[in-house]
Amino acid sequence: MRTRDEHKASVIREKAISMIVNEGFDGMSMQKLAKSAGVSPATLYIYYRNREDMLEQLYEFVQTAFANAALKEFDPTMNFEKGLWVQWKNRMRFIEECPHYFRFFEQFRNSPQINRSSIGMVAFKDNMHQFVSNAVKRGEIRKVEPEIFWSLAYGSFYSLLKFHLQQRTMMNPDFKVTDAKMKQLLNMVVKSLKP
Numbered sequence: 001m002r003t004r005d006e007h008k009a010s011v012i013r014e015k016a017i018s019m020i021v022n023e024g025f026d027g028m029s030m031q032k033l034a035k036s037a038g039v040s041p042a043t044l045y046i047y048y049r050n051r052e053d054m055l056e057q058l059y060e061f062v063q064t065a066f067a068n069a070a071l072k073e074f075d076p077t078m079n080f081e082k083g084l085w086v087q088w089k090n091r092m093r094f095i096e097e098c099p100h101y102f103r104f105f106e107q108f109r110n111s112p113q114i115n116r117s118s119i120g121m122v123a124f125k126d127n128m129h130q131f132v133s134n135a136v137k138r139g140e141i142r143k144v145e146p147e148i149f150w151s152l153a154y155g156s157f158y159s160l161l162k163f164h165l166q167q168r169t170m171m172n173p174d175f176k177v178t179d180a181k182m183k184q185l186l187n188m189v190v191k192s193l194k195p
Contacts (some may be wrong), residue, residue: 004047008039008043009047010039010122010124011037011038011039012033012039012043012044012047013035013058013061014165015037016028016033016054016058017058017062017100017101017104018038018100019032019033019036019102020058020107021100021103021107021180022163023103024107025055025107025111026054026140028037029051030051030054032043045169046107055108058108059104059105059108062101062104062105062108063121065094065098065101066094066101066105067092067121067123067124068102069090069091069093070087070090070091070124071123071124071127072090073086073088074086074090074127074151075088076127076130076131076132076134077130078129078131078137079140080134080138080140080141080188080190080193081140081186083131083135084153084186084189084190085186087154088157088182088186089182091157091161092161092182095161095165099165106133117144132149134163139195140194141190141194142193142194142195144193149193152189152192152193153189153193156185156188156189157182157185157189160177160181161177163175163177164176164177168174
């Protein structure tokens with residue numbers, strides 16, 4: 001039995017993620033991936049049982065990287081405004097440092113692959129749930145349906161971020177997100193969630 005080479009595994013993983021980001025799920029085949037990674041097609045099966053297993057492992061890898069970045073210096077007992085700011089800053093940093101992971105994550109989340117029951121972020125979800133519950137108990141925010149909360153607390157942030165990634169808007173061809181712009185949006189979001 002052949003052993004796993006972690007460097008080779010990393011090259012295969014990064015090539016697969018790039019291929020999916022650039023060509024979509026349908027544009028990525030095991031044959032094309034093997035050629036792009038400079039390995040034989042048989043080598044891929046040392047690391048993955050099949051294409052579906054590979055996709056699931058890639059998503060788990062990116063999801064774990066995202067969760068680790070998002071939870072850095074975050075504590076679910078934080079004051080709501082401070083905790084949300086830490087979350088936004090961490091997410092912004094992750095997206096700027098790993099834009100291909102973000103694009104892959106978004107593609108995967110909007111695909112039928114996300115419905116697989118084995119894919120989950122238990123620790124991350126627990127931290128987020130505890131953070132929101134604590135803020136509601138302390139009276140910092142009002143209790144709303146989770147979808148309403150996520151749309152307000154994170155939907156607006158991701159909309160702003162997409163303008164930043166495109167680096168232009170209809171009104172501003174040179175748009176960039178700054179801390180000041182993020183703080184302005186944060187203040188509006190916090191105000192909208194207050195009791």
